[in-house]
Amino acid sequence: MATTREPHAPYLAGGYQPKRRAVRSRVDEWMDKDFKFGDSHIKRKAVALILLGAPALAPLFFMAPAFFTMNKNTFSGSVDDTLGTGAAICLFLCLLVSPMAMLTGQHWFVPLRRWFGIMMAASAFGDAIAAGLTDTFEGGFLGVVAGHVFELMGFMIVMLLIPLVITSNHWAQRKLGRYWKRLQQLTYVTWILLGFHLILLEGVGFERGDNGSGFAGDGDPIFHQRFYQYGACSLFLLTLRLQPVKRWIAARQREGREWLVWVTIAPIFALFVFGMTFFINEQIFKGIDSFRETPSSE
Amino acid sequence: MSETYATVGQEDTAVGGVIIIAMSILAAVLVIAGLAYATGTSARHKGALAAAQCEPNLSPSGLQCTTVAMLTSQYMAIMNPAMQQLNTDAAACTANEGHHLAAAESALTAIVAAEHALDTKLAGFPFSPTVARTAKALIQANQALATLAAEQARSSSLPQLRSFNPRVDVASAAVQTEMTLVRKALAVPPTASQEP
Numbered sequence: 001m002a003t004t005r006e007p008h009a010p011y012l013a014g015g016y017q018p019k020r021r022a023v024r025s026r027v028d029e030w031m032d033k034d035f036k037f038g039d040s041h042i043k044r045k046a047v048a049l050i051l052l053g054a055p056a057l058a059p060l061f062f063m064a065p066a067f068f069t070m071n072k073n074t075f076s077g078s079v080d081d082t083l084g085t086g087a088a089i090c091l092f093l094c095l096l097v098s099p100m101a102m103l104t105g106q107h108w109f110v111p112l113r114r115w116f117g118i119m120m121a122a123s124a125f126g127d128a129i130a131a132g133l134t135d136t137f138e139g140g141f142l143g144v145v146a147g148h149v150f151e152l153m154g155f156m157i158v159m160l161l162i163p164l165v166i167t168s169n170h171w172a173q174r175k176l177g178r179y180w181k182r183l184q185q186l187t188y189v190t191w192i193l194l195g196f197h198l199i200l201l202e203g204v205g206f207e208r209g210d211n212g213s214g215f216a217g218d219g220d221p222i223f224h225q226r227f228y229q230y231g232a233c234s235l236f237l238l239t240l241r242l243q244p245v246k247r248w249i250a251a252r253q254r255e256g257r258e259w260l261v262w263v264t265i266a267p268i269f270a271l272f273v274f275g276m277t278f279f280i281n282e283q284i285f286k287g288i289d290s291f292r293e294t295p296s297s298e
Numbered sequence: 299m300s301e302t303y304a305t306v307g308q309e310d311t312a313v314g315g316v317i318i319i320a321m322s323i324l325a326a327v328l329v330i331a332g333l334a335y336a337t338g339t340s341a342r343h344k345g346a347l348a349a350a351q352c353e354p355n356l357s358p359s360g361l362q363c364t365t366v367a368m369l370t371s372q373y374m375a376i377m378n379p380a381m382q383q384l385n386t387d388a389a390a391c392t393a394n395e396g397h398h399l400a401a402a403e404s405a406l407t408a409i410v411a412a413e414h415a416l417d418t419k420l421a422g423f424p425f426s427p428t429v430a431r432t433a434k435a436l437i438q439a440n441q442a443l444a445t446l447a448a449e450q451a452r453s454s455s456l457p458q459l460r461s462f463n464p465r466v467d468v469a470s471a472a473v474q475t476e477m478t479l480v481r482k483a484l485a486v487p488p489t490a491s492q493e494p
Contacts, residue, residue, distance in 0.1 A: 072383065073419070077375045134379070220342055222335065232328065239321045248314025264318050267326035274332055294422065295375060 031108035045108045053112055056093070056119035059086025060126065062287030069293065076134035077295025081286040083127035084154075088194060088226075089279050090120035092233045095191065096272075099240035102249065103261065114168050117187065121161040128158045150200035157190045157197065164190075195234070199227040223278065232275025236268045369426070370484050376423065377477075380416040384409060395463075399456050406451035413444035429483040436476035443469040 031048065034041035062082050066074035094116035101107055131151075132141040146155040164186055166172065173180045202225055222228065239245055252261045289295055391405035417437050425433040446462065446469050453459035 073379045076379050220339055235321060235325060239318060242317060244314035245318050248311040248318060251311040264322050267322045267329060270329050271325040274329055
């Protein structure tokens with residue numbers, strides 16, 4: 001009896017080695033090698049991971065002066081823009097790891113997925129706690145963090161992040177076995193909830209009077225709508241998670257036509273970069289304002 | 299048989315191909331539209347600034363100038379939490395000045411700290427030249443109130459502490475007057491905590 005795997009049999013049997021495999025292993029092997037720094041030997045991968053992962057600390061770094069001086073004004077004025085935006089960026093970077101591993105065939109950067117996930121949680125927890133303590137909405141801490149629908153979405157994200165962070169270690173992975181992956185897939189729920197959080201935050205995607213971040217007054221409400229930015233980033237991340245798309249990419253890679261994959265995904269990746277630019281711009285400018293303890297309410 | 303499965307495999311990847319090409323076309327259209335829209339940013343920005351009365355200012359966002367709405371929003375972001383804090387501390391002081399010297403002094407110390415913090419922020423606020431003079435008067439009135447509150451916090455008895463109240467009321471009224479003038483100049487609606 002033939003199986004549906006028959007067309008792939010030569011590949012599975014090792015009779016066909018696509019070029020991608022060789023390239024992937026070379027880069028991963030290169031990253032696994034040590035280099036000498038003074039008297040110690042350091043893995044290239046470790047340095048690369050630190051350099052790529054360090055920016056995820058930026059949101060917390062930007063809020064640190066306000067934290068040490070307990071500056072309520074800075075927290076109430078810009079914690080959502082600094083830590084909230086930081087959490088969104090970390091989520092997108094966390095979600096970017098798997099598609100990039102699939103496209104490049106390299107796996108040395110996969111540990112960044114956990115790191116960005118943890119930093120997303122740290123930023124989101126900080127945002128929720130600070131907003132709960134300093135925002136001016138009625139109803140005490142819970143009223144602030146869950147009193148409006150958009151806040152409820154944010155609160156649900158934070159609640160979901162708790163088990164995700166607790167189980168983001170090898171021990172939990174071993175203990176939970178096959179359930180671990182299912183649990184970690186809650187990340188996708190937080191991704192969806194972030195969309196609802198952002199769409200409800202700013203007038204369901206449309207500027208109405210002062211409802212929406214376009215109220216900054218520079219005449220560009222569309223570019224200020226975080227939901228649009230979220231959509232631009234999510235299209236790439238979502239498309240490359242669809243099973244038929246994954247199969248199509250794998251088939252092209254087996255054929256050695258990786259160029260076709262890169263050409264095809266280039267516009268979607270460009271849209272991702274376009275969306276991320278706005279998030280990163282927001283993070284840098286609002287973050288610097290927060291760091292200087294002169295929060296911007298734009 | 300294997301031909302059949304090969305066809306199934308091709309159809310399988312064909313669906314993926316259709317999806318990814320459709321998404322790519324959509325993304326390309328959106329990127330081009332976004333870039334085209336971005337080319338008009340400067341004109342839209344100028345139009346918005348003209349419509350909303352541009353105020354010369356070195357904005358941290360790198361904008362060439364700040365609209366009245368932006369300035370008002372920034373001012374409120376400073377004043378609202380500060381007023382909230384001051385009202386809370388003042389209420390704590392009033393509640394304790396009849397029977398608990400240490401608690402009243404502690405509240406007064408908090409008031410002094412909050413006043414100084416507010417003064418620092420107001421001193422660094424990019425008021426437009428038309429409002430700057432009124433804002434300076436507000437800062438001076440606030441500093442006078444803070445000095446008085448600091449003296450009051452050093453009282454050795456409750457009667458001595460309460461003896462400052464008439465002078466504190468006068469200084470507070472002066473602050474309120476200046477705040478009203480600044481609010482009017484910036485066209486800020488009074489909030490509950492700022493209403494006399």
